[in-house]
Amino acid sequence: MTFGLAISPVISKVFEYCLLDTFSVVFSTADNQFGFIKNVSCSHAIYAARNIIDKSVNDGRTVNVCAIDLPKAFDKVNHHALFIKLMKISVPNEMLEILENWFAGCYSCVKWINVWSNIFTVSFGVRQGSVLSPLLFAIYLDDLAASYSMWELVPP
Numbered sequence: 001m002t003f004g005l006a007i008s009p010v011i012s013k014v015f016e017y018c019l020l021d022t023f024s025v026v027f028s029t030a031d032n033q034f035g036f037i038k039n040v041s042c043s044h045a046i047y048a049a050r051n052i053i054d055k056s057v058n059d060g061r062t063v064n065v066c067a068i069d070l071p072k073a074f075d076k077v078n079h080h081a082l083f084i085k086l087m088k089i090s091v092p093n094e095m096l097e098i099l100e101n102w103f104a105g106c107y108s109c110v111k112w113i114n115v116w117s118n119i120f121t122v123s124f125g126v127r128q129g130s131v132l133s134p135l136l137f138a139i140y141l142d143d144l145a146a147s148y149s150m151w152e153l154v155p156p
Contacts, residue, residue, distance in 0.1 A: 016131035023095050027135055029142045036134035074137055075125040079103045082126075082140050089139065099136075 034045035106122035126133040
């Protein structure tokens, strides 16, 4: 089985680190989102879910749990929807313009054995291996976390 791989140049990663440093104060996600957040891991999510489930069961309530698997999720990010979500969290226009140009210039081709395909525009997805991609993906999915808060399920 062969997998596609896009490698970002080192200069690209340095540039992305600079963008993160410059605009880090405007990037935010819901408090109950655990993915791609610095100093937060799966064990934090498991701990939070376990506490809520235990409290509900101890109070005699039924608990239903749902899990969503998002295969190849990085590849399915709609750029226009991402830009709208970035505007909703008040990302400055300068950053939006940089990201718009960043994504508008994404081209690729496929190599199979010794044959190359024609170059095509990549109109969906965030770059694998990119410094910004995990944060952009978290912001893209933030509506799911924000609209359904685990913390609101357990009454005080």
